[in-house]
Amino acid sequence: MDTPIYYAKTEFIETDTGNKVSRRATIAGPQNIILGGKTIISNGAIIRGDLKRTGPGHAVVISLGRYCLVGEGCVMRPPYKTYRGNFNYYPMKIGDHVHIGANTVVEAATIGNHVVIGKNCVIGKFTIIKDCARIADNTIVPPNTVIPALALFSGSPGRFVEDLPESTQEIVEAHTKHYYTRFQPIER
Amino acid sequence: MSPSVDYHCHCLASNSAPPPPHLPSSSYSFHPLHELFFCEECDAVRCNRCVSVEVSGYYCPNCLFEVPSASVRAEKNRCARNCFMCPNCRNTLSVVPSDPPDMDDGRSPSAAVSAVGEPPFFLYCNHCRWDSAEVDITFEKPTGLAAQLQKYEDSAPDSLEFERLKEHFEPFLRASSSSALAGPPPTAHSHHPHVNPITAAASSALARDIPGVGKYTPHPRGRRDKGPRDDMVEYRSRVEVGGSSTMGEADVEFMRHIEEVSEVAALEQRWANSWATSLHTSDLKPLRIPLHSKKSKRCPTCRHILIKPEQKAQSVRYKIKLVAANYLPSIKVALPQPMDLVRRGAQAARPPGGEGNSGANGLHAGDTYPFTLSLTNPLYDPIQVRLSVQRQIPPASTTVASDAAPVEKSRRPPFAVSLPSSAFPIAAFAEAWEYEDDEDMFGVDDDEFGFEAREKEGKAKNKTVGVLEKRANVTVVGGEVVIGKDAKGEVKFNMLVSYTYRSDDPLPEDDVRGTPSRTKAPEMKTFSFYTVVNLGSIVPRQETKMDTDP
Numbered sequence: 178m179d180t181p182i183y184y185a186k187t188e189f190i191e192t193d194t195g196n197k198v199s200r201r202a203t204i205a206g207p208q209n210i211i212l213g214g215k216t217i218i219s220n221g222a223i224i225r226g227d228l229k230r231t232g233p234g235h236a237v238v239i240s241l242g243r244y245c246l247v248g249e250g251c252v253m254r255p256p257y258k259t260y261r262g263n264f265n266y267y268p269m270k271i272g273d274h275v276h277i278g279a280n281t282v283v284e285a286a287t288i289g290n291h292v293v294i295g296k297n298c299v300i301g302k303f304t305i306i307k308d309c310a311r312i313a314d315n316t317i318v319p320p321n322t323v324i325p326a327l328a329l330f331s332g333s334p335g336r337f338v339e340d341l342p343e344s345t346q347e348i349v350e351a352h353t354k355h356y357y358t359r360f361q362p363i364e365r
Numbered sequence: 366m367s368p369s370v371d372y373h374c375h376c377l378a379s380n381s382a383p384p385p386p387h388l389p390s391s392s393y394s395f396h397p398l399h400e401l402f403f404c405e406e407c408d409a410v411r412c413n414r415c416v417s418v419e420v421s422g423y424y425c426p427n428c429l430f431e432v433p434s435a436s437v438r439a440e441k442n443r444c445a446r447n448c449f450m451c452p453n454c455r456n457t458l459s460v461v462p463s464d465p466p467d468m469d470d471g472r473s474p475s476a477a478v479s480a481v482g483e484p485p486f487f488l489y490c491n492h493c494r495w496d497s498a499e500v501d502i503t504f505e506k507p508t509g510l511a512a513q514l515q516k517y518e519d520s521a522p523d524s525l526e527f528e529r530l531k532e533h534f535e536p537f538l539r540a541s542s543s544s545a546l547a548g549p550p551p552t553a554h555s556h557h558p559h560v561n562p563i564t565a566a567a568s569s570a571l572a573r574d575i576p577g578v579g580k581y582t583p584h585p586r587g588r589r590d591k592g593p594r595d596d597m598v599e600y601r602s603r604v605e606v607g608g609s610s611t612m613g614e615a616d617v618e619f620m621r622h623i624e625e626v627s628e629v630a631a632l633e634q635r636w637a638n639s640w641a642t643s644l645h646t647s648d649l650k651p652l653r654i655p656l657h658s659k660k661s662k663r664c665p666t667c668r669h670i671l672i673k674p675e676q677k678a679q680s681v682r683y684k685i686k687l688v689a690a691n692y693l694p695s696i697k698v699a700l701p702q703p704m705d706l707v708r709r710g711a712q713a714a715r716p717p718g719g720e721g722n723s724g725a726n727g728l729h730a731g732d733t734y735p736f737t738l739s740l741t742n743p744l745y746d747p748i749q750v751r752l753s754v755q756r757q758i759p760p761a762s763t764t765v766a767s768d769a770a771p772v773e774k775s776r777r778p779p780f781a782v783s784l785p786s787s788a789f790p791i792a793a794f795a796e797a798w799e800y801e802d803d804e805d806m807f808g809v810d811d812d813e814f815g816f817e818a819r820e821k822e823g824k825a826k827n828k829t830v831g832v833l834e835k836r837a838n839v840t841v842v843g844g845e846v847v848i849g850k851d852a853k854g855e856v857k858f859n860m861l862v863s864y865t866y867r868s869d870d871p872l873p874e875d876d877v878r879g880t881p882s883r884t885k886a887p888e889m890k891t892f893s894f895y896t897v898v899n900l901g902s903i904v905p906r907q908e909t910k911m912d913t914d915p
Contacts, residue, residue: 325679
């Protein structure tokens with residue numbers, strides 16, 4: 178039950194706020210990425226902080242909250258569109274306690290708190306995911322979709338399946354915290 | 366499948382004992398703990414199947430607009446703004462402008478045009494590339510699409526027919542409701558929501574028009590109402606469905622000449638409509654998105670509110686939330702495999718993500734397996750817990766004498782479960798343990814864990830049944846299951862959990878609701894509930910192995 182999930186200590190960098198970032202993850206434009214603390218970026222994840230709005234200076238491109246997990250091989254890429262003839266990237270904001278399964282591609286605009294996204298999903302451009310929603314494994318969410326709070330989506334295209342139980346917030350919070358405490362280094 | 370524990374809700378059945386776990390239907394009375402509610406007033410567990418649900422608000426799942434309940438009916442439970450569903454794949458459609466007219470090179474398009482794009486606008490599906498221009502629906506401006514589509518929808522034959530039907534029944538409804546008000550209100554009426562005037566009228570019309578369909582008479586009182594029903598004039602529909610045989614022939618002709626399957630609209634694409642629609646995919650119209658609702662839930666017996674969401678549609682907070690997880694100890698079951706124990710003792714590294722392995726190997730017939738139940742106390746008071754396996758013959762099934770004989774064999778489970786027989790304590794839940802944010806806190810946990818593991822390793826040989834570990838508000842107890850030699854199926858048993866707690870705040874309402882049977886001492890209370898423990902499925906024993914086994 179409390180079995181730790183071990184990782185090689187040399188493989189991850191731990192920050193002062195408890196973020197654990199794999200050395201084997203591709204973090205582009207780190208100055209444009211915010212991690213809230215106790216967030217885990219797994220091996221092989223790609224986070225594109227370099228795709229920022231045109232213009233000088235640095236802007237926040239991707240922000241993740243606390244107790245998030247970016248699974249192995251995930252791609253996090255800010256959404257883009259051409260508006261009034263100008264091509265631009267737009268920032269991606271992700272709340273607290275968000276777990277993203279392995280090999281999922283995320284181009285969402287906003288992801289709320291306590292959201293669980295399964296494995297092998299595609300979250301299309303400018304998707305808005307509200308609090309406590311859940312995306313089943315292998316779901317394709319088309320661009321511009323809005324996923325309401327406490328909804329389970331699955332399928333291709335992702336469709337509403339059912340309302341999640343009222344205690345989803347507590348369950349997800351306990352799960353993400355528990356996952357973080359289990360995620361322990363081991364000397365090799 | 367990993368081992369699981371589900372909790373029983375008897376759903377107001379007089380017999381509170383759960384059905385035997387080997388019946389497939391038993392899974393309907395067991396639920397994961399987090400899906401259950403708890404009524405303080407009745408002191409009972411409630412589930413989604415037995416609570417009464419009320420809509421506390423409507424919202425569109427796409428634009429998240431909170432629709433006032435007054436306009437929900439007028440808008441036919443669908444979003445009346447800019448939200449449409451693709452008739453092809455049910456994805457949300459987006460409004461796109463037409464391609465801008467070709468400009469001379471180097472000249473930027475005028476600002477007014479580029480802001481919203483060029484009319485006409487149409488709806489486009491990002492997923493399957495369907496667009497509304499295919500079915501000749503285009504818009505002058507990109508806002509208020511529903512209003513622009515309204516004229517199409519209102520002229521559709523099904524909505525015209527529905528309007529006519531409503532008109533037709535209107536005088537009858539008014540008459541029946543006024544007569545119901547005038548006459549003595551039947552007391553039984555309120556208990557039968559099905560017997561509303563609409564149902565009665567519909568059933569009467571159906572019985573008259575279609576020979577052989579009996580009238581829906583829920584109880585004999587219905588005869589009294591017969592008078593006004595017969596006063597109704599006969600309804601004539603706008604279109605005679607049976608009369609137009611040409612449509613059917615056209616369909617046959619169409620089906621004969623199809624070249625691609627996608628030309629025919631699939632059943633799924635058509636059955637959301639209230640009317641028989643054409644088979645052609647090219648005739649599919651964009652659908653307005655059905656509204657979702659926020660629901661409040663009440664206890665079915667005492668009508669007290671168990672769940673009351675906040676008004677705001679996208680808020681995940683609740684004004685009232687009485688969930689069973691805050692009242693009943695949560696139980697997690699684990700089945701340490703022999704391998705697992707060895708590995709844990711050696712403190713060996715496990716590959717990340719491999720935590721789901723334990724219990725996946727299955728249980729072998731003829732073997733004995735220890736298992737652990739870790740109980741977590743959510744209450745602010747310490748509790749005493751007693752576990753017992755449910756007796757296998759529930760009193761209810763004895764009444765079914767004819768069924769008893771064949772069931773008898775399967776009723777005896779092919780395994781024996783031993784659980785700690787004496788009551789054991791679980792410490793109170795304290796808020797402080799929730800804030801295990803700091804590293805050192807975890808360090809302590811880890812050490813403790815290591816000790817326990819080592820200790821357990823020594824103990825495991827001689828003691829598997831009993832209390833294994835106590836920390837914070839968690840107590841881990843061990844049990845043991847002995848699986849019969851030729852057992853098959855699943856190791857699944859009902860477990861009765863009773864816990865005693867001290868209700869230290871003797872509120873006056875507490876005294877009223879505490880039934881004497883539950884109350885042992887003045888302030889000690891016992892609550893019992895059933896769970897089903899599923900340890901996994903049995904791997905049938907190989908023939909050869911069986912021979913070698915002593």
